[in-house]
Amino acid sequence: MTKAYYSQDIHGPFETFDLGDFELESGATLRGLKLAYATFGTLAADKSNAILFPTWYSGTNKILEWAYIGPGRALDPEKYFIILVNQIGNGLSSAPSNTPSPFNAARFPQVTIGDDVRAQHRLVTEKFGIASLALVLGGSMGAQQTFEWAVRFPDVVRRAAPIAGTARGTVHNRLLVETFIDAITSDPAxxxxxxxxxxxxxRGLRRHGRVFAASGFTQDLFNTAGWRGLGFSTTDDFVTGFVENHFLPQDPNNLVLLATKWRNNDVGRLAGGDLAAALARIKAKTLVIAIEEDVFxxxxxxxxEQALIPDSALRTISSVWGHLALFGVDAGYNTAIDAHLAELLAN
Amino acid sequence: MTKAYYSQDIHGPFETFDLGDFELESGATLRGLKLAYATFGTLAADKSNAILFPTWYSGTNKILEWAYIGPGRALDPEKYFIILVNQIGNGLSSAPSNTPSPFNAARFPQVTIGDDVRAQHRLVTEKFGIASLALVLGGSMGAQQTFEWAVRFPDVVRRAAPIAGTARGTVHNRLLVETFIDAITSDPAxxxxxxxxxxxxxRGLRRHGRVFAASGFTQDLFNTAGWRGLGFSTTDDFVTGFVENHFLPQDPNNLVLLATKWRNNDVGRLAGGDLAAALARIKAKTLVIAIEEDVFxxxxxxxxEQALIPDSALRTISSVWGHLALFGVDAGYNTAIDAHLAELLAN
Known part of the structure; x- marks a missing residue:
């Protein structure tokens, strides 16, 4: 089931970029690192129109394509060369589920958001010869990668749009992510x-889905049956058919690796633990976007955090879907995010 | 450990009232039902000064005594005769943990908030001969019992103060409680x-504690280390030493029974499912009290719901402790709740 899920049939077409042995922030070596990515549009001759969009927790390039890209959208492939890159551990890029023994499964080394961004930088520069990105954007863990990009490579990132995510996890966010991890790892299986x-x-994946759903969506979404438009019949039908169904075909080790990466994220480590100093390094024109009802x-x-970024502004979007409006299930969110991204790209 | 916890040493002094075989709403018989209770103050000759205060989820009479009762408090034993009654299933009153085989443990019948209130009515009338209560109050599941009392016995309850609870659970509340139950029952042990x-x-009790804490307290409590005043050193020290420590000595079947009762609560069933009709029956002067940051x-x-109760008003209290301000750990909450209860009792 897992093998069928992480396939070209379901998430393709995607390409892979082979980075060979890759030294991680921890000092460990990730052998034969491959990044899976998908591109849309045509890179301009001067390479000025490239956009990088990394994935979020449990997502792949496919959901980003489906929810954010298309003619007439802010991310229009007729104007831009858009690279959707799968984060390390998501099962299309190198992950516990697709790495040969002995470094597979529980022996896959823990990676950081910084590892992702360093690897993505090699993809952008070595594969495409791009020295400057018109925009880096991402939602949730994608926002974590966006912050890391803007701080680590301030001269590469011309614009940044971190959506529904932070540069450093709060204490509460880490506690919450621990409950997601524990829901999976506590399954004896x-x-x-x-x-x-x-x-x-x-069982662990289903439990994980339910704990995730209880704060990933708003209370109102449940209390007003706001999921009806998706064709579900009852709360349980929705939670099983939408949430459990999303996680069930995924690999438990992959999810635990990603969640651990999420939990540990802290851009401040790039400035010796000083978050303000790290964010002050950002040169990109930055639109920080929040979902007003977001509990994560x-x-x-x-x-x-936005107040600490020099050339930045804050935009908010309201959605009964809460954090998971990112999935593109709310037409109001989709319209609003396009307006904000178009505003950023126009300047 | 469980036996030592549910003892006079830890939760006493308390008395028990024997109701004999008790027919439950479900039609099942709970054999040899005992309600544990503690009283404070003296019942007036005209029996006009009685207050009933049932317990919340995982609580006993002891925490209510500690957090709400004392000279100079709104619930002053020099003025009132205060009955703290332990809800069925909490381990002092009849529960899976203290019922003899074969109706012990997993065979203890499921009970409802209505069963509690009918049993408590017998305690109040048969044991004490009280026909009218000056006040019924409770927090969380105690609020559920307070609503049930006011709807079921409108001529007995002169005043009501449901705190941080609803008369009918929302869809989201039920989903959340399911995650609490599942955290325990999924433990193979x-x-x-x-x-x-x-x-x-x-392990299940600890997991339950952490899932409970992630939404029971506010995000700010964690992010600002608002627990420091209690003497804990780190987030983990607090979560383990305060939250896990609260649940660890308790009986898993008891907690599951209580949580299931919580989840199923709906005063509307007393009026054929019509919540508005049920609440319209309330004759008590009612102060509905909410904690502004409460996620539960x-x-x-x-x-x-307050808007549906005839002689009622809404009061709110802000606390960084969120729902669990009920525990009496926030001096601001304690002062505010006393002011509201004193206001209600003065009229």
Whole structure:
């Protein structure tokens, strides 16, 4: 099931870029690192029109394509060369699920958002010869990567749009992510990451989905049956058919790796732990975008970081879908995010 | 450990009232039902000064005494005769943990908030001969019992103060409570409720505590280390030493029974499912009290129900402790709740 899920059939077409042995921030070597990516549009002769868009937790290039890209959208392939890059550990890029023994499964080394961004920088420069990005954007863990890009490579990133995410996790955010991780790893079938078949861990994946849903969506979404437009019949039908169904075909070790990366994220480490100093390095014109009802990454926390970024502004979007409006299921969110991104790209 | 916890040493002094075989709303019989209760103050000759205060989820009479009762407090034993009654299933009153085989553990019948209130009515009338209560109040599941009292016995309840709870659970509240239940029952040691020793289920109890804490307190409490005043050193020290420590000595079946009762609560069933019709029956002067930051029982949901109660008003209290300000750990909350209760009792 896992193998079929992480396939060209479901998430393609995508390409892979082979980085060979890759030294991680931890000092460990990730052998044979491959980044999976998909591109849209044509790179201009002067290479000035490139946009980089990394994935979020449990997502791949496919959901980004579906929810954000198209003619007439802000991310218009007729104008821009858009690179959707899968983060390390998501199962299309190198991950516990697709790495050969002995570094597979529970032995896949822990990676950081910084590892992702350094690897993506090689993709951008070595594969495409791009020295400057018109825009880096991403939602949730994609926002974490966007902040990392803007701080680490200030002369490469001309514009940045971190959406519904922070540069450093709050104490509460980390506690919440711990409950997601624990929901999976506490399943006896997880067996320390040494399950034979990912499908055997379905109880943990289902539990993870329900804990995730309880704060990923707003209370109003449940209380007003705001999911009806998607064709579900009851709360349980929605939670099972939409949320559990999203996680069930995924690999438990992959999700635990990604969630751990999410939990540990802190751009401040690039400036010796000083978040303000790190964010002050950003040269990109930055539009920090928050979802007003977001429980994972509350507006207040996002606004506090935005105030530390020199050439930046804050934009907010309201959605009954809360954090998971990112998925493109709310037409109001989709219209608003396009307006904000178009505004940023026009300047 | 469980036996030592549910003891006079820790929660006493308390008395027990024996109701014999008790027919439940479900039609099942709860054999030898005992309600544990503690009283403070002296019942007036005309029996006009009685206050009833039932427990919340995982609480006993002791925390209510500690957090709400004392000379100079609104619930002053020099003025009132205060009955703190333990809800069915909490381990002092009849519960899975203290009922003899074969109706013990997983075979203890499921009870409802209505069962509690009918049993408490017998305690109040048969044991004390009280026909009219000056006040019924409670927080969280105690608020559920307060609503039930006011709707079911409108001529008995002169005043009511439901705090941080609703008369009918929202869809989201039920989903959240399901995640609490699942955190316990998914522990293999739970074994369908047939564990030999409650301590063996400690992983599930700890997990339950963490999921509970992630929304029971506010995000700000964690992000500002608002727990420092209690003497903890780190987030993990607080979560382990305060939250896990609260649940660890308790019986898993008891908690699951209570949580299920919480989840199923709906006063509307007393009027054929019509919540508005049920609440319209309330004759008590009612002060509905909400905690503004409460995620378990949001202000919005509480306000919507208050609007349906004839002689009622809404009061709100702000606390960085969120729902769990009920525990009496926030001096600001304690002062505010006393002011509101004093206002209600003065009229």
């Amino acid at each position: 997880f067996d320390g990451g040494w399950y034979r078949d990912a499908g055997e861990v379905h 990454f509350p507006l207040k926390d996002i606004a506090a | 739970f074994d369908g409720g047939w564990y030999r020793d409650a301590g063996e289920v400690h 029982f949001p202000l919005k949901d509480i306000a919507a």
